[in-house]
Amino acid sequence: MSTPEPVLAGPGILLVLDGWGHADAADDNALTLANTPVLDDLVARHPSTLAEASGDAVGLLPGTVGNSEIGHMVIGAGRPLPYDSLLVQQAIDSGALRAHPRLGALLEKTAAAAGALHLIGLCSDGQIHAHVEHLSELLAAAAAHQVQRVFIHAITDGRDVADHTGETYLARVAELTAQARAGQIATVIGRGYAMDKAGNLDLTEQAVTLVADGHGSPTDSARTAVGASERGDEWVPATVLTPAGDARIADGDTVLWFNFRSDRIQQFADRLSEHLTATGRSVDMVSLAQYDTRTSIPALVERADASGGLADELAAAGLRSVRIAEAEKFEHVTYYINGRDATVRSKEEHVRITGDAKADYVARPRMNLDRVTAAVAEAAARTDVDLVIANLANIDVVGHTGNLAATVTACEATDAAMEQILQAARDSRRWVLAVGDHGNAERMTKRAPDGTVRPYGGHTTNPVPLVVVPNRSDTPAPVLPVGATLADVAPTVLHLLGHKPGSAMTGRPLL
Ligand SMILES: O=C(O)[C@H](O)COP(=O)(O)O
Numbered sequence: 001m002s003t004p005e006p007v008l009a010g011p012g013i014l015l016v017l018d019g020w021g022h023a024d025a026a027d028d029n030a031l032t033l034a035n036t037p038v039l040d041d042l043v044a045r046h047p048s049t050l051a052e053a054s055g056d057a058v059g060l061l062p063g064t065v066g067n068s069e070i071g072h073m074v075i076g077a078g079r080p081l082p083y084d085s086l087l088v089q090q091a092i093d094s095g096a097l098r099a100h101p102r103l104g105a106l107l108e109k110t111a112a113a114a115g116a117l118h119l120i121g122l123c124s125d126g127q128i129h130a131h132v133e134h135l136s137e138l139l140a141a142a143a144a145h146q147v148q149r150v151f152i153h154a155i156t157d158g159r160d161v162a163d164h165t166g167e168t169y170l171a172r173v174a175e176l177t178a179q180a181r182a183g184q185i186a187t188v189i190g191r192g193y194a195m196d197k198a199g200n201l202d203l204t205e206q207a208v209t210l211v212a213d214g215h216g217s218p219t220d221s222a223r224t225a226v227g228a229s230e231r232g233d234e235w236v237p238a239t240v241l242t243p244a245g246d247a248r249i250a251d252g253d254t255v256l257w258f259n260f261r262s263d264r265i266q267q268f269a270d271r272l273s274e275h276l277t278a279t280g281r282s283v284d285m286v287s288l289a290q291y292d293t294r295t296s297i298p299a300l301v302e303r304a305d306a307s308g309g310l311a312d313e314l315a316a317a318g319l320r321s322v323r324i325a326e327a328e329k330f331e332h333v334t335y336y337i338n339g340r341d342a343t344v345r346s347k348e349e350h351v352r353i354t355g356d357a358k359a360d361y362v363a364r365p366r367m368n369l370d371r372v373t374a375a376v377a378e379a380a381a382r383t384d385v386d387l388v389i390a391n392l393a394n395i396d397v398v399g400h401t402g403n404l405a406a407t408v409t410a411c412e413a414t415d416a417a418m419e420q421i422l423q424a425a426r427d428s429r430r431w432v433l434a435v436g437d438h439g440n441a442e443r444m445t446k447r448a449p450d451g452t453v454r455p456y457g458g459h460t461t462n463p464v465p466l467v468v469v470p471n472r473s474d475t476p477a478p479v480l481p482v483g484a485t486l487a488d489v490a491p492t493v494l495h496l497l498g499h500k501p502g503s504a505m506t507g508r509p510l511l
Protein backbone atom coordinates (compact mmCIF):
# COMPACT_ATOMS: atom_id res chain seq x y z
CA MET A 1 0.00 0.00 0.00
CA SER A 2 1.49 3.40 -1.00
CA THR A 3 2.24 5.87 1.78
CA PRO A 4 -0.54 8.44 1.86
CA GLU A 5 0.45 11.95 0.85
CA PRO A 6 1.54 13.77 4.04
CA VAL A 7 -0.20 16.88 2.79
CA LEU A 8 -3.44 16.98 0.83
CA ALA A 9 -2.96 19.17 -2.22
CA GLY A 10 -4.99 22.28 -1.55
CA PRO A 11 -4.99 25.88 -0.36
CA GLY A 12 -2.24 27.20 1.84
CA ILE A 13 -0.33 30.05 3.42
CA LEU A 14 3.24 31.03 2.45
CA LEU A 15 4.60 33.01 5.37
CA VAL A 16 7.91 34.86 5.20
CA LEU A 17 9.27 35.71 8.63
CA ASP A 18 11.63 38.48 7.62
CA GLY A 19 15.05 38.23 9.23
CA TRP A 20 14.32 34.81 10.76
CA GLY A 21 17.76 33.18 10.74
CA HIS A 22 19.07 30.09 12.50
CA ALA A 23 22.02 30.03 14.89
CA ASP A 24 22.88 28.24 18.11
CA ALA A 25 21.68 29.81 21.34
CA ALA A 26 23.89 32.73 22.29
CA ASP A 27 23.71 35.88 24.37
CA ASP A 28 23.31 37.94 21.19
CA ASN A 29 20.74 35.65 19.57
CA ALA A 30 17.44 37.48 20.06
CA LEU A 31 15.49 34.49 18.77
CA THR A 32 16.87 32.02 21.31
CA LEU A 33 16.71 34.61 24.09
CA ALA A 34 13.05 35.28 23.28
CA ASN A 35 10.26 33.15 24.68
CA THR A 36 8.90 31.61 21.47
CA PRO A 37 6.96 28.46 22.31
CA VAL A 38 5.02 28.45 19.05
CA LEU A 39 8.06 28.75 16.78
CA ASP A 40 9.96 26.22 18.90
CA ASP A 41 7.10 23.75 18.69
CA LEU A 42 6.67 24.41 14.97
CA VAL A 43 10.23 23.37 14.20
CA ALA A 44 10.17 20.47 16.66
CA ARG A 45 6.86 18.96 15.65
CA HIS A 46 6.52 19.58 11.92
CA PRO A 47 8.62 18.78 8.85
CA SER A 48 11.38 21.35 8.83
CA THR A 49 14.82 21.95 7.44
CA LEU A 50 17.30 24.78 7.10
CA ALA A 51 17.52 26.68 3.81
CA GLU A 52 20.52 28.60 2.53
CA ALA A 53 19.52 32.24 1.95
CA SER A 54 22.85 33.97 1.34
CA GLY A 55 25.90 33.88 -0.93
CA ASP A 56 25.90 31.90 -4.14
CA ALA A 57 22.95 29.75 -3.01
CA VAL A 58 20.70 32.67 -3.94
CA GLY A 59 22.80 34.55 -6.51
CA LEU A 60 25.06 36.72 -4.38
CA LEU A 61 28.84 36.73 -4.19
CA PRO A 62 30.04 33.87 -1.95
CA GLY A 63 30.02 34.89 1.71
CA THR A 64 27.63 37.80 1.13
CA VAL A 65 24.77 38.24 3.60
CA GLY A 66 21.26 37.76 2.26
CA ASN A 67 18.79 40.58 1.84
CA SER A 68 15.05 41.03 1.47
CA GLU A 69 15.12 41.76 -2.24
CA ILE A 70 17.12 38.76 -3.42
CA GLY A 71 15.43 36.65 -0.74
CA HIS A 72 11.91 37.35 -1.95
CA MET A 73 12.99 37.28 -5.61
CA VAL A 74 14.45 33.78 -5.22
CA ILE A 75 11.51 32.60 -3.08
CA GLY A 76 9.29 33.62 -6.00
CA ALA A 77 11.55 32.58 -8.90
CA GLY A 78 12.23 29.06 -7.70
CA ARG A 79 15.86 29.46 -8.79
CA PRO A 80 18.96 31.46 -7.81
CA LEU A 81 19.16 34.83 -9.61
CA PRO A 82 22.40 36.74 -10.23
CA TYR A 83 21.76 39.78 -8.04
CA ASP A 84 22.75 43.30 -9.02
CA SER A 85 25.70 43.31 -6.60
CA LEU A 86 27.10 40.19 -8.27
CA LEU A 87 26.51 41.56 -11.79
CA VAL A 88 28.22 44.83 -10.94
CA GLN A 89 31.22 43.01 -9.47
CA GLN A 90 31.43 40.79 -12.56
CA ALA A 91 31.32 43.87 -14.80
CA ILE A 92 34.17 45.39 -12.80
CA ASP A 93 36.23 42.21 -12.79
CA SER A 94 35.78 41.65 -16.54
CA GLY A 95 36.58 45.27 -17.42
CA ALA A 96 33.13 45.66 -18.99
CA LEU A 97 32.17 48.50 -16.68
CA ARG A 98 35.33 50.46 -17.39
CA ALA A 99 34.81 49.89 -21.11
CA HIS A 100 31.09 50.74 -21.02
CA PRO A 101 30.47 53.14 -23.93
CA ARG A 102 27.92 55.20 -22.02
CA LEU A 103 30.29 55.67 -19.08
CA GLY A 104 33.17 56.55 -21.39
CA ALA A 105 31.12 59.05 -23.35
CA LEU A 106 29.85 60.72 -20.19
CA LEU A 107 33.31 61.01 -18.68
CA GLU A 108 34.76 62.34 -21.94
CA LYS A 109 31.99 64.93 -22.15
CA THR A 110 32.45 65.96 -18.52
CA ALA A 111 36.21 66.31 -18.91
CA ALA A 112 35.89 68.28 -22.15
CA ALA A 113 33.43 70.71 -20.55
CA ALA A 114 35.56 70.96 -17.41
CA GLY A 115 32.41 69.82 -15.58
CA ALA A 116 32.24 67.82 -12.39
CA LEU A 117 31.44 64.17 -11.80
CA HIS A 118 29.30 63.63 -8.69
CA LEU A 119 29.43 60.12 -7.21
CA ILE A 120 26.53 59.54 -4.79
CA GLY A 121 26.11 56.39 -2.72
CA LEU A 122 26.28 54.43 0.51
CA CYS A 123 29.82 54.14 1.83
CA SER A 124 30.16 50.79 3.60
CA ASP A 125 30.88 47.16 2.72
CA GLY A 126 27.43 45.97 3.81
CA GLN A 127 26.88 44.80 0.21
CA ILE A 128 23.12 45.08 0.57
CA HIS A 129 22.66 48.46 -1.09
CA ALA A 130 26.19 49.25 -2.22
CA HIS A 131 29.86 48.36 -1.84
CA VAL A 132 32.34 51.11 -1.07
CA GLU A 133 35.03 49.22 -3.00
CA HIS A 134 33.09 49.79 -6.23
CA LEU A 135 34.26 53.41 -5.94
CA SER A 136 37.77 52.26 -6.81
CA GLU A 137 36.74 51.37 -10.36
CA LEU A 138 34.63 54.51 -10.80
CA LEU A 139 37.45 56.77 -9.62
CA ALA A 140 39.94 54.99 -11.86
CA ALA A 141 37.63 55.47 -14.85
CA ALA A 142 37.27 59.17 -14.05
CA ALA A 143 41.05 59.55 -13.76
CA ALA A 144 41.57 57.67 -17.04
CA HIS A 145 39.32 60.20 -18.76
CA GLN A 146 41.04 63.16 -17.09
CA VAL A 147 37.94 64.36 -15.27
CA GLN A 148 39.48 67.01 -13.02
CA ARG A 149 36.66 67.55 -10.54
CA VAL A 150 35.21 64.42 -8.95
CA PHE A 151 33.06 64.89 -5.85
CA ILE A 152 31.96 62.02 -3.64
CA HIS A 153 28.70 62.64 -1.81
CA ALA A 154 29.05 60.00 0.89
CA ILE A 155 26.09 58.39 2.63
CA THR A 156 26.95 56.79 5.97
CA ASP A 157 25.46 53.43 6.99
CA GLY A 158 25.29 52.06 10.56
CA ARG A 159 22.43 49.71 9.58
CA ASP A 160 23.91 47.06 7.29
CA VAL A 161 27.18 47.24 9.20
CA ALA A 162 27.99 47.83 12.88
CA ASP A 163 27.10 51.34 13.98
CA HIS A 164 29.81 53.96 14.67
CA THR A 165 31.91 52.66 11.79
CA GLY A 166 31.20 55.62 9.49
CA GLU A 167 34.56 57.24 10.13
CA THR A 168 36.36 54.00 9.24
CA TYR A 169 34.53 53.71 5.93
CA LEU A 170 35.05 57.36 5.05
CA ALA A 171 38.75 56.88 5.74
CA ARG A 172 38.62 54.01 3.25
CA VAL A 173 36.99 56.31 0.70
CA ALA A 174 39.84 58.77 1.21
CA GLU A 175 42.33 55.95 0.62
CA LEU A 176 40.56 55.04 -2.62
CA THR A 177 40.74 58.64 -3.84
CA ALA A 178 44.45 58.76 -3.04
CA GLN A 179 45.05 55.50 -4.91
CA ALA A 180 43.12 56.73 -7.95
CA ARG A 181 44.54 60.24 -7.70
CA ALA A 182 41.01 61.40 -8.31
CA GLY A 183 38.07 62.50 -6.25
CA GLN A 184 37.42 63.94 -2.83
CA ILE A 185 34.63 63.61 -0.30
CA ALA A 186 32.49 66.73 -0.69
CA THR A 187 29.46 66.01 1.52
CA VAL A 188 28.40 63.49 4.15
CA ILE A 189 24.89 62.55 5.27
CA GLY A 190 23.32 59.58 7.04
CA ARG A 191 21.21 57.01 5.22
CA GLY A 192 18.28 57.82 7.46
CA TYR A 193 17.91 61.03 5.43
CA ALA A 194 19.32 60.02 2.03
CA MET A 195 17.82 56.52 1.83
CA ASP A 196 14.35 56.94 3.24
CA LYS A 197 11.86 54.81 1.28
CA ALA A 198 8.70 55.60 3.26
CA GLY A 199 7.86 58.89 1.56
CA ASN A 200 9.31 61.09 4.28
CA LEU A 201 10.27 63.78 1.76
CA ASP A 202 11.39 66.15 4.51
CA LEU A 203 14.24 63.73 5.16
CA THR A 204 15.03 63.27 1.47
CA GLU A 205 15.04 67.03 0.94
CA GLN A 206 17.98 67.41 3.29
CA ALA A 207 20.05 65.11 1.07
CA VAL A 208 18.83 66.84 -2.10
CA THR A 209 19.73 70.37 -1.03
CA LEU A 210 23.01 69.15 0.44
CA VAL A 211 24.38 67.68 -2.79
CA ALA A 212 22.68 70.15 -5.14
CA ASP A 213 23.06 73.41 -3.25
CA GLY A 214 25.63 72.77 -0.54
CA HIS A 215 23.08 73.23 2.26
CA GLY A 216 24.80 71.57 5.20
CA SER A 217 26.95 72.23 8.23
CA PRO A 218 30.41 73.20 7.03
CA THR A 219 33.21 71.21 8.59
CA ASP A 220 36.80 70.45 7.80
CA SER A 221 36.87 66.66 8.16
CA ALA A 222 34.85 63.48 7.74
CA ARG A 223 35.65 62.56 11.34
CA THR A 224 33.98 65.75 12.57
CA ALA A 225 31.05 65.17 10.26
CA VAL A 226 30.36 61.69 11.63
CA GLY A 227 31.03 62.81 15.18
CA ALA A 228 28.30 65.44 14.86
CA SER A 229 25.60 62.76 14.86
CA GLU A 230 23.77 62.17 18.13
CA ARG A 231 22.04 59.08 16.73
CA GLY A 232 24.78 57.05 15.10
CA ASP A 233 25.92 56.71 11.50
CA GLU A 234 22.38 56.37 10.12
CA TRP A 235 21.59 59.93 11.17
CA VAL A 236 24.73 61.94 10.40
CA PRO A 237 23.38 65.44 9.68
CA ALA A 238 23.84 67.04 6.25
CA THR A 239 27.48 68.15 6.25
CA VAL A 240 29.65 69.98 3.73
CA LEU A 241 33.37 69.21 3.79
CA THR A 242 34.92 72.61 3.16
CA PRO A 243 38.29 71.34 1.84
CA ALA A 244 36.45 70.16 -1.30
CA GLY A 245 35.46 73.72 -2.13
CA ASP A 246 32.32 74.44 -4.13
CA ALA A 247 30.89 70.97 -4.88
CA ARG A 248 27.38 72.00 -5.72
CA ILE A 249 25.90 70.26 -8.75
CA ALA A 250 26.13 72.66 -11.68
CA ASP A 251 24.52 72.76 -15.09
CA GLY A 252 26.32 70.34 -17.42
CA ASP A 253 27.70 68.13 -14.61
CA THR A 254 27.33 64.35 -14.44
CA VAL A 255 25.77 62.42 -11.53
CA LEU A 256 26.61 58.73 -11.08
CA TRP A 257 24.68 56.78 -8.42
CA PHE A 258 26.69 53.88 -7.05
CA ASN A 259 24.06 52.10 -4.93
CA PHE A 260 23.32 48.90 -6.84
CA ARG A 261 19.94 48.48 -5.04
CA SER A 262 17.10 50.77 -5.97
CA ASP A 263 14.47 50.70 -3.23
CA ARG A 264 16.11 53.07 -0.78
CA ILE A 265 17.91 55.42 -3.17
CA GLN A 266 15.15 55.96 -5.74
CA GLN A 267 13.26 58.55 -3.65
CA PHE A 268 16.46 60.64 -3.41
CA ALA A 269 17.25 60.18 -7.12
CA ASP A 270 13.78 61.26 -8.20
CA ARG A 271 13.72 64.28 -5.90
CA LEU A 272 17.21 65.38 -6.91
CA SER A 273 16.33 65.11 -10.58
CA GLU A 274 13.19 67.18 -10.03
CA HIS A 275 15.08 69.78 -7.99
CA LEU A 276 17.84 70.22 -10.58
CA THR A 277 15.29 70.59 -13.36
CA ALA A 278 13.30 73.09 -11.31
CA THR A 279 16.44 75.15 -10.73
CA GLY A 280 17.45 75.17 -14.38
CA ARG A 281 20.31 72.71 -14.18
CA SER A 282 20.60 70.09 -16.89
CA VAL A 283 22.80 67.18 -15.82
CA ASP A 284 23.48 63.69 -17.11
CA MET A 285 22.47 61.01 -14.61
CA VAL A 286 23.48 57.36 -14.70
CA SER A 287 23.34 54.55 -12.15
CA LEU A 288 25.47 51.48 -11.60
CA ALA A 289 22.39 49.19 -11.69
CA GLN A 290 18.83 49.75 -12.82
CA TYR A 291 16.61 51.91 -10.59
CA ASP A 292 12.81 51.85 -10.29
CA THR A 293 12.61 55.63 -10.45
CA ARG A 294 10.03 57.81 -12.12
CA THR A 295 12.96 59.62 -13.69
CA SER A 296 14.57 57.64 -16.47
CA ILE A 297 18.13 56.95 -15.30
CA PRO A 298 20.20 54.74 -17.61
CA ALA A 299 21.93 51.85 -15.85
CA LEU A 300 25.47 50.67 -16.58
CA VAL A 301 24.66 47.06 -15.57
CA GLU A 302 21.44 45.30 -16.62
CA ARG A 303 19.22 43.21 -14.31
CA ALA A 304 18.86 39.44 -14.57
CA ASP A 305 15.56 38.09 -15.89
CA ALA A 306 13.40 36.78 -13.03
CA SER A 307 10.28 35.80 -14.96
CA GLY A 308 8.64 32.37 -14.87
CA GLY A 309 8.26 32.33 -11.12
CA LEU A 310 5.42 31.67 -8.71
CA ALA A 311 3.28 34.60 -9.92
CA ASP A 312 3.37 33.34 -13.51
CA GLU A 313 2.69 29.75 -12.46
CA LEU A 314 -0.24 30.76 -10.20
CA ALA A 315 -1.70 32.79 -13.08
CA ALA A 316 -1.24 29.92 -15.53
CA ALA A 317 -3.02 27.59 -13.12
CA GLY A 318 -5.80 30.12 -12.49
CA LEU A 319 -5.02 30.24 -8.79
CA ARG A 320 -5.92 33.26 -6.65
CA SER A 321 -3.36 34.71 -4.25
CA VAL A 322 -3.64 37.44 -1.65
CA ARG A 323 -0.43 39.31 -0.76
CA ILE A 324 -0.25 40.85 2.72
CA ALA A 325 2.45 42.91 4.46
CA GLU A 326 2.95 46.18 6.23
CA ALA A 327 4.48 49.03 4.27
CA GLU A 328 8.09 48.19 5.20
CA LYS A 329 7.82 44.87 3.34
CA PHE A 330 4.89 45.36 0.98
CA GLU A 331 7.00 45.53 -2.20
CA HIS A 332 8.65 42.28 -1.14
CA VAL A 333 5.47 40.18 -1.20
CA THR A 334 4.35 41.80 -4.46
CA TYR A 335 7.00 43.38 -6.75
CA TYR A 336 10.05 41.39 -5.64
CA ILE A 337 8.44 37.96 -5.14
CA ASN A 338 6.91 38.50 -8.62
CA GLY A 339 10.39 38.91 -10.09
CA ARG A 340 10.59 42.75 -10.03
CA ASP A 341 7.43 42.79 -12.09
CA ALA A 342 4.84 45.43 -11.26
CA THR A 343 2.10 43.58 -13.17
CA VAL A 344 -0.86 42.79 -10.90
CA ARG A 345 -2.34 39.63 -12.35
CA SER A 346 -6.10 39.16 -12.55
CA LYS A 347 -6.23 36.75 -9.61
CA GLU A 348 -3.75 38.60 -7.43
CA GLU A 349 -4.90 40.81 -4.56
CA HIS A 350 -2.69 43.17 -2.54
CA VAL A 351 -3.25 44.19 1.10
CA ARG A 352 -0.87 46.92 2.25
CA ILE A 353 -1.02 47.63 5.97
CA THR A 354 0.10 51.22 6.63
CA GLY A 355 1.14 52.81 9.87
CA ASP A 356 3.35 55.61 11.17
CA ALA A 357 6.10 55.94 8.55
CA LYS A 358 8.39 57.53 11.14
CA ALA A 359 7.72 55.06 13.92
CA ASP A 360 10.40 54.40 16.48
CA TYR A 361 10.57 50.62 16.32
CA VAL A 362 12.52 50.36 19.56
CA ALA A 363 9.52 51.91 21.28
CA ARG A 364 7.05 50.03 19.08
CA PRO A 365 8.52 46.58 18.29
CA ARG A 366 5.03 45.22 17.56
CA MET A 367 4.83 47.58 14.57
CA ASN A 368 1.51 46.84 12.78
CA LEU A 369 1.68 43.09 13.38
CA ASP A 370 -1.81 42.81 14.84
CA ARG A 371 -3.37 44.24 11.67
CA VAL A 372 -1.17 42.11 9.43
CA THR A 373 -2.17 39.00 11.39
CA ALA A 374 -5.86 39.90 11.20
CA ALA A 375 -5.56 40.37 7.43
CA VAL A 376 -3.89 36.96 7.06
CA ALA A 377 -6.66 35.30 9.08
CA GLU A 378 -9.32 37.08 7.02
CA ALA A 379 -7.78 35.97 3.72
CA ALA A 380 -7.27 32.42 5.02
CA ALA A 381 -10.95 32.15 5.81
CA ARG A 382 -11.89 32.85 2.17
CA THR A 383 -12.66 29.74 0.13
CA ASP A 384 -11.82 31.51 -3.14
CA VAL A 385 -8.22 32.15 -2.08
CA ASP A 386 -5.79 29.42 -3.03
CA LEU A 387 -2.66 30.99 -1.57
CA VAL A 388 -2.06 33.66 1.05
CA ILE A 389 1.46 35.14 0.79
CA ALA A 390 2.39 37.26 3.79
CA ASN A 391 5.48 38.82 5.36
CA LEU A 392 5.88 39.37 9.09
CA ALA A 393 8.39 42.24 9.22
CA ASN A 394 9.18 42.62 12.92
CA ILE A 395 12.12 40.27 13.40
CA ASP A 396 14.08 42.05 10.66
CA VAL A 397 12.90 45.62 10.91
CA VAL A 398 13.29 45.80 14.69
CA GLY A 399 16.49 43.76 14.34
CA HIS A 400 17.89 46.62 12.25
CA THR A 401 17.70 48.92 15.26
CA GLY A 402 20.48 46.83 16.81
CA ASN A 403 18.54 46.98 20.07
CA LEU A 404 18.59 43.47 21.57
CA ALA A 405 15.74 43.93 24.04
CA ALA A 406 13.40 45.44 21.44
CA THR A 407 14.27 42.64 19.02
CA VAL A 408 13.50 40.01 21.66
CA THR A 409 10.10 41.64 22.09
CA ALA A 410 9.62 41.63 18.30
CA CYS A 411 10.40 37.90 18.21
CA GLU A 412 7.91 37.20 21.01
CA ALA A 413 5.21 39.26 19.29
CA THR A 414 5.83 37.33 16.08
CA ASP A 415 5.55 34.07 18.00
CA ALA A 416 2.14 35.04 19.35
CA ALA A 417 1.03 36.10 15.87
CA MET A 418 2.10 32.71 14.53
CA GLU A 419 -0.29 31.03 16.96
CA GLN A 420 -3.18 33.02 15.51
CA ILE A 421 -2.11 32.31 11.93
CA LEU A 422 -1.70 28.58 12.58
CA GLN A 423 -5.17 28.53 14.13
CA ALA A 424 -6.60 30.28 11.06
CA ALA A 425 -4.85 27.68 8.91
CA ARG A 426 -6.32 24.81 10.95
CA ASP A 427 -9.80 26.36 10.76
CA SER A 428 -9.54 26.59 6.97
CA ARG A 429 -7.66 23.29 6.47
CA ARG A 430 -4.72 25.09 4.94
CA TRP A 431 -1.12 23.97 4.97
CA VAL A 432 1.46 26.56 6.02
CA LEU A 433 5.00 26.98 4.72
CA ALA A 434 6.95 29.33 7.01
CA VAL A 435 10.45 30.46 5.97
CA GLY A 436 12.94 33.23 6.64
CA ASP A 437 14.24 35.37 3.74
CA HIS A 438 17.68 35.88 5.36
CA GLY A 439 19.08 36.01 8.86
CA ASN A 440 19.15 39.05 11.14
CA ALA A 441 17.87 38.69 14.74
CA GLU A 442 19.85 35.54 15.47
CA ARG A 443 23.00 37.66 15.65
CA MET A 444 22.80 41.09 17.25
CA THR A 445 26.46 41.92 17.81
CA LYS A 446 29.50 42.06 15.54
CA ARG A 447 33.19 42.83 15.90
CA ALA A 448 33.81 46.24 14.31
CA PRO A 449 36.92 46.99 12.19
CA ASP A 450 38.64 48.33 15.34
CA GLY A 451 38.10 44.97 17.07
CA THR A 452 35.43 46.05 19.54
CA VAL A 453 32.18 44.06 19.79
CA ARG A 454 29.29 46.35 18.95
CA PRO A 455 25.53 46.13 18.49
CA TYR A 456 24.81 44.85 14.98
CA GLY A 457 21.45 45.20 13.29
CA GLY A 458 22.50 43.86 9.91
CA HIS A 459 21.84 40.62 8.11
CA THR A 460 23.76 37.36 8.34
CA THR A 461 24.87 34.46 6.17
CA ASN A 462 23.13 31.98 8.46
CA PRO A 463 20.59 29.54 6.99
CA VAL A 464 16.91 30.15 7.65
CA PRO A 465 14.31 27.77 9.09
CA LEU A 466 11.85 26.34 6.56
CA VAL A 467 8.84 24.56 8.09
CA VAL A 468 5.83 22.89 6.46
CA VAL A 469 2.75 22.52 8.67
CA PRO A 470 0.60 19.86 6.92
CA ASN A 471 -3.14 20.32 6.48
CA ARG A 472 -3.83 16.86 7.89
CA SER A 473 -2.75 15.17 11.07
CA ASP A 474 -3.59 11.56 10.25
CA THR A 475 -0.37 10.78 8.38
CA PRO A 476 3.24 10.58 9.51
CA ALA A 477 4.99 13.90 9.00
CA PRO A 478 7.50 13.66 6.13
CA VAL A 479 11.14 14.46 6.71
CA LEU A 480 12.37 17.40 4.68
CA PRO A 481 15.75 16.98 2.98
CA VAL A 482 18.84 18.84 4.07
CA GLY A 483 20.69 21.12 1.69
CA ALA A 484 17.63 23.20 0.87
CA THR A 485 17.81 26.76 -0.42
CA LEU A 486 15.24 29.52 -0.96
CA ALA A 487 15.00 28.30 -4.56
CA ASP A 488 13.09 25.25 -3.28
CA VAL A 489 10.24 27.31 -1.79
CA ALA A 490 8.22 27.98 -4.98
CA PRO A 491 8.44 24.37 -6.25
CA THR A 492 7.32 23.18 -2.80
CA VAL A 493 4.44 25.66 -2.67
CA LEU A 494 3.29 24.62 -6.14
CA HIS A 495 3.51 20.96 -5.12
CA LEU A 496 1.40 21.66 -2.01
CA LEU A 497 -1.13 23.38 -4.27
CA GLY A 498 -1.20 20.25 -6.45
CA HIS A 499 0.93 21.61 -9.28
CA LYS A 500 4.32 20.89 -10.82
CA PRO A 501 7.24 23.32 -10.51
CA GLY A 502 7.47 25.93 -13.25
CA SER A 503 9.71 25.07 -16.21
CA ALA A 504 12.03 27.99 -15.35
CA MET A 505 12.51 26.73 -11.80
CA THR A 506 15.63 24.79 -10.82
CA GLY A 507 14.57 24.35 -7.18
CA ARG A 508 12.80 21.12 -6.16
CA PRO A 509 9.75 20.29 -4.09
CA LEU A 510 10.96 19.40 -0.58
CA LEU A 511 8.29 16.80 0.05
O1 LIG B 1 17.10 48.59 3.59
C1 LIG B 1 17.18 48.10 4.71
O2 LIG B 1 16.34 48.20 5.62
C2 LIG B 1 18.39 47.27 4.99
O3 LIG B 1 19.53 47.94 4.53
C3 LIG B 1 18.27 45.97 4.23
O4 LIG B 1 17.21 45.28 4.74
P1 LIG B 1 16.25 44.42 3.80
O5 LIG B 1 17.10 43.76 2.75
O6 LIG B 1 15.64 43.43 4.78
O7 LIG B 1 15.28 45.38 3.22
Ligand SMILES: [Mn+2]
Pocket (backbone or CB within 6 Å): 018, 019, 067, 068, 069, 071, 396, 437, 438
Ligand atom coordinates in the same frame (compact mmCIF):
# COMPACT_ATOMS: atom_id res chain seq x y z
MN1 LIG C 1 14.32 40.72 4.77
Ligand SMILES: [Mn+2]
Pocket (backbone or CB within 6 Å): 019, 068, 396, 397, 400, 440, 459
Ligand atom coordinates in the same frame (compact mmCIF):
# COMPACT_ATOMS: atom_id res chain seq x y z
MN1 LIG D 1 16.62 43.82 6.61
